Structures are given as C-alpha cells and as structure tokens.
Amino acid sequence: MKNRLKVLRAERDWSQAELAGRLDVSRQAVNAIETGKHDPSLPLAFRISRLFDMPIEDIFDDGARP
Amino acid sequence: MTRDGTMQISKSKSGADNFFISHLTASAAVIILWTGYLNTLPSFVAGLAAGLVLASSALMFLFRTKDEYTLATWHAGTSAAFAASVLFLLADAFTPAFENLSAADFRLGPLAAMTAYLMAVLIKRLRDRA
Incomplete structure (x- = not known):
C-alpha cells in the first residue's frame, strides 16, 4: 500500500x-x-x-480510489 | 516523547531491539549446531549452542508482541519453520534415503525448522529495509 508517511515526516523534520x-x-x-x-x-x-x-485516506492509498 | 522534548525509549523500541538481538544470537548458535552436525565439536560447545538457541527462542517468543513489525517477522519465520517441518516429515515418509537414519540424524528436523525460521526472519528484514 502506498503512503505519504515519509513526506509528512520530512515536512516536520522528524527522524x-x-x-x-x-x-x-x-x-x-x-x-x-x-x-x-x-x-x-x-x-x-x-x-x-x-x-x-x-484523514487516513489522505495518508494511505490502497489504489482503489478513482 | 517527554515534556521537555527529549526522546524516551519506548517499550516497542526496546522490545524490537531485544527481538532482533535474540535473532542474531540464535543465528550464530544454529551455525555452531550445523558445524557440530557436519563435523565433530566438543560436547560442551554443542550444549552451549543448544542452550543459546533455546534461550534466544524464548526471548524472541516473549518479545514478539512488543511491536507489530516484530510480530510480522515472527509470523514469517514460523510459517517457514512449519513448511520445513512438513517437508521433513514428508521426506521421512516417502524418501528411501531417510530409512536408514540414526536417532542422532533426527536432530536434523528441528534444526532444519529452526534454520528455516531464522532465514525467513533475516530475509524479511533485508527485503523490508530496501
């Protein structure tokens, strides 16, 4: 499952x-x-x-959304 | 995270570290046991290695639920160990080469299962790191 965790973490400058x-x-x-x-x-x-x-769906993408 | 902003070591972090340290210890001990199976080792070395495998396995069992990723790696390992055990039993039942095995050779079954477990955990860790 794709997600934006790395980007969100980088935005906050967290390790x-x-x-x-x-x-x-x-x-x-x-x-x-x-x-x-x-x-x-x-x-x-x-x-x-x-x-x-x-919202969870803004962080994780299961590829099912059109 | 504490109020003054310092990082606190979580139970998950220390639990996962203990799990993976136990995995390394068990891997080293299993390599010694394989060496003992293929060659001859002093009995106290083989006994020490068997004790290390038992202790490390117990620690991995205890720490497996400290973090959901360690639980996922535990499941990958136990699935591989189960498959290895089934293969060993099938080979024992249907392969003529297994008919003349001595009682000592049947240590091979648990050793193969333990090796499969440790290999599966190692492969999952290496794959997930990329």
Whole structure:
C-alpha cells in the first residue's frame, strides 16, 4: 500500500526514530511502513492519522480510489 | 516523547531491539549446531549452542508482541519453520534415503525448522529495509 508517511515526516523534520517514539512503535516498523513493505494495523493507522491530524485516506492509498 | 522534548525509549523500541538481538544470537548458535552436525565439536560447545538457541527462542517468543513489525517477522519465520517441518516429515515418509537414519540424524528436523525460521526472519528484514 502506498503512503505519504515519509513526506509528512520530512515536512516536520522528524527522524524515523522520532516518529517511532511518537507512535510507540519500533524504528524498523516505521521504515517498513514508509517503504510500503508493511501495512500498519488499523489501531496504528488511526494513531498516524491523529498524529498528523489528517484523514487516513489522505495518508494511505490502497489504489482503489478513482 | 517527554515534556521537555527529549526522546524516551519506548517499550516497542526496546522490545524490537531485544527481538532482533535474540535473532542474531540464535543465528550464530544454529551455525555452531550445523558445524557440530557436519563435523565433530566438543560436547560442551554443542550444549552451549543448544542452550543459546533455546534461550534466544524464548526471548524472541516473549518479545514478539512488543511491536507489530516484530510480530510480522515472527509470523514469517514460523510459517517457514512449519513448511520445513512438513517437508521433513514428508521426506521421512516417502524418501528411501531417510530409512536408514540414526536417532542422532533426527536432530536434523528441528534444526532444519529452526534454520528455516531464522532465514525467513533475516530475509524479511533485508527485503523490508530496501
């Protein structure tokens, strides 16, 4: 699944470790999500959404939207 | 993150680090066990390696749920170990070469399953890093 996590993180000048700390996940998890190799669970997707104050569908793109 | 802006080490971070350190330890111990299977090693070295594999496996089991990514890597590893176990049982049942195996050779089954687990975790980590 494509996502804008890396861009949103860069906009805030956060490191992967800093974002991981804010989301209470490991840095490896943030890296895997950013590269699209790991899809976050629904609770983590909601935490990401709240952290960036954006709807989930503006961060993650499953390719189904026209 | 604390109020003064300093980074606090989360349970997820330390749990994931412990999981991956245990993975490295188990990998080194399994290499020693394979060396012991193919050649001869002093029994205390083989015993120490088996103990390390057991301890590392227990730690990986305990830390697997600390972070959802470690849980995903755990699942990748256990799927591979399951497949290796099934293949070993099938080979045992249907391959004539397995008929004359000694009791000691049957250590190969758990060792193959453990190797498959560790390899799958390593491959997933390397693939996800790119």
